[in-house]
Amino acid sequence: MDIANIIIILVFVGLVLILMLELLNRAILAIIGGLICFLTLKFIKGEPFSLIVSYLFGSPEDGYVNLHSILLIFGMTIIVQICHKAGVFKFIAFKLVLSIIDRTQYLLLILCTITLILSALLNNILTVMIVIPLIITISRILNIDPEPLIITQAVLVNIGGTVFAISSIPNILITNSANIEFNEFFLNVGILSIVIFIITVGFFYILYYGKINVPKENVKILKEFNPWNFVQNRSLLLKSATVLLLVIIGFTLIPSDVLSADIIALIGAMMLVLISKLDIDKIVQELEMDIFIYLLGVFIIAGSVEYTGLLEKIGIFLSNLSGGNFFVVILLILWSSAILSSTIDNIPITKVLIPSIDSITATFTGANKKLAYYSLSIGANWGDNLTPMGDNILVMNLAEKNKRPIRMIEFWKVGFVTTIIQLIFATVYFTLITNIIAGLIFLVICCLLFAFLSIWYISKQKGTTLGMTFQNISKKIFRKTNYPKSLKIKRTIKITKNEEPSQEEK
Amino acid sequence: MHYLNRIKKLIPGVIQVVMFYSNGTVFHASSNQTINIPSIGESLAEIIEKYRHLMQLYDFEEESYKKILYETNKYIIAIIKLGEESHLALLFDNKEIQDVKIAPIKHYLTKLEELIDMDQSELNETPDNAIN
Numbered sequence: 080m081d082i083a084n085i086i087i088i089l090v091f092v093g094l095v096l097i098l099m100l101e102l103l104n105r106a107i108l109a110i111i112g113g114l115i116c117f118l119t120l121k122f123i124k125g126e127p128f129s130l131i132v133s134y135l136f137g138s139p140e141d142g143y144v145n146l147h148s149i150l151l152i153f154g155m156t157i158i159v160q161i162c163h164k165a166g167v168f169k170f171i172a173f174k175l176v177l178s179i180i181d182r183t184q185y186l187l188l189i190l191c192t193i194t195l196i197l198s199a200l201l202n203n204i205l206t207v208m209i210v211i212p213l214i215i216t217i218s219r220i221l222n223i224d225p226e227p228l229i230i231t232q233a234v235l236v237n238i239g240g241t242v243f244a245i246s247s248i249p250n251i252l253i254t255n256s257a258n259i260e261f262n263e264f265f266l267n268v269g270i271l272s273i274v275i276f277i278i279t280v281g282f283f284y285i286l287y288y289g290k291i292n293v294p295k296e297n298v299k300i301l302k303e304f305n306p307w308n309f310v311q312n313r314s315l316l317l318k319s320a321t322v323l324l325l326v327i328i329g330f331t332l333i334p335s336d337v338l339s340a341d342i343i344a345l346i347g348a349m350m351l352v353l354i355s356k357l358d359i360d361k362i363v364q365e366l367e368m369d370i371f372i373y374l375l376g377v378f379i380i381a382g383s384v385e386y387t388g389l390l391e392k393i394g395i396f397l398s399n400l401s402g403g404n405f406f407v408v409i410l411l412i413l414w415s416s417a418i419l420s421s422t423i424d425n426i427p428i429t430k431v432l433i434p435s436i437d438s439i440t441a442t443f444t445g446a447n448k449k450l451a452y453y454s455l456s457i458g459a460n461w462g463d464n465l466t467p468m469g470d471n472i473l474v475m476n477l478a479e480k481n482k483r484p485i486r487m488i489e490f491w492k493v494g495f496v497t498t499i500i501q502l503i504f505a506t507v508y509f510t511l512i513t514n515i516i517a518g519l520i521f522l523v524i525c526c527l528l529f530a531f532l533s534i535w536y537i538s539k540q541k542g543t544t545l546g547m548t549f550q551n552i553s554k555k556i557f558r559k560t561n562y563p564k565s566l567k568i569k570r571t572i573k574i575t576k577n578e579e580p581s582q583e584e585k
Numbered sequence: 586m587h588y589l590n591r592i593k594k595l596i597p598g599v600i601q602v603v604m605f606y607s608n609g610t611v612f613h614a615s616s617n618q619t620i621n622i623p624s625i626g627e628s629l630a631e632i633i634e635k636y637r638h639l640m641q642l643y644d645f646e647e648e649s650y651k652k653i654l655y656e657t658n659k660y661i662i663a664i665i666k667l668g669e670e671s672h673l674a675l676l677f678d679n680k681e682i683q684d685v686k687i688a689p690i691k692h693y694l695t696k697l698e699e700l701i702d703m704d705q706s707e708l709n710e711t712p713d714n715a716i717n
Binding site: 117166211213215216219220300303304305307308309310481482569 | 607608610611612613614621622623624626668669670671700701702715
């Protein structure tokens, strides 16, 4: 290995370490790394500037994949920012909460649904910045402990990140690189995410059984909260929500060979800028430019790492490790990307793993190749909560800022267990696709284990034995069944007999 | 909003009332929908934050504020602390009011605080009243 390759790999390792330790702003860090890579390639390898341009924006061979990604992120950022300014997300979220507030047992479910919807449309950071203060405000009015609600939303935000191809930056990078259509991604990963969301919410209901108690009298006060207080201008709200909806419909209906997603997003963004009549200078000023600078830096570093041939070697190593078995490759990608993204930002990880997956799946069919990318998307998005070093630090900060601090260990315990459950069910999904019988057996085992552990946990919470809880559940099922009339009468007689005190008791 | 109406009756000259949280969320605003309510909430929260920062710059002992007053010839804006993170902003007509006194409305302020903002300490004391 020559000196240039060593420098480039050291830059990548340095980027990963400094990102982990949060020693420097990520945009500045990526640009410094990109600069070192550029200088190394220019002066040691004698490469032209055009190589760096191809790393930044892509080349005609790869269909300018990086440029498409940047434009899509840019367009969606503008739309989301104007919608956020118009109060669209807070208004819808609060309206949804008010719609179920009389049936307080659904509070957790509706908050989870709001988080899923928001994180499917926005990035995780903006989602938690909207949802966490909202939950704390609601909990102040309802006089409830917000900790379970905050923890659940912080965990679920990652699931929302895989609903659509535009839900997170790793998805945008993956779908653009692998030519995956918006609808295709939703059918293969989005629906799975919704199923896993339902399982996760079920898990939370069991975990927080009897712990989210809403005093009825406080519900009346919450009802006095006017959701229109989140809205600065009704007409802007309507315009923003319409454009957002039109853009999503555009992604769904227009094939990418007719009009690519980035152009649809840009048309929507420019339309909204013009019709919103907001101060354009202010919108541009408020754009978070650091994410674009960061992406450009990461593109150069990832391209340079690919130049060294290291990613191809990783691909060959993983391919050898799996013995060329497609199923093992999928699981390796799923679990390794989840573990890596739990400690490192998932954007560079995804960008670096894409070429490796390209080389591992070189011999696979088109459909199987896409499955490998789906597993990368799931792993890179869902792995965040395996360690306390992911985006969840922001949730901690927000909770503390709103005077409702959460213990990191409490958060991590729930996050870790939930992520493992989610990844196990994702493994079941991929098993089902590759071998339906083995997948079904695996699914039944997982469901039975999940049900047994749930009943054991509820019995522990109630202070009863496992057998008693089983009896209670079977009693509930028995009561709800329509039995023949005669049997009902017999049951009534038995109960009446039991209730009557005996002669001795009298 | 019964208590807010009582406050308005007890203090003559109140033109507008805004009840808001430190994060800028407005719980109640007496003004109509043509006014940019979220922006009002954000500005009021920012004012409190600026004063808190000022106290830090002077290295004053950190303690929560009681009220902030801003007076012009025509109007007076008073921001009063309610609970842990909740506040009440009152806008007065300066001609109709001599001095902003909180004492007569203190009872209602406490009631409002109990309704919309529970302290962390109270939360820890609250027994489980499960309805699930």
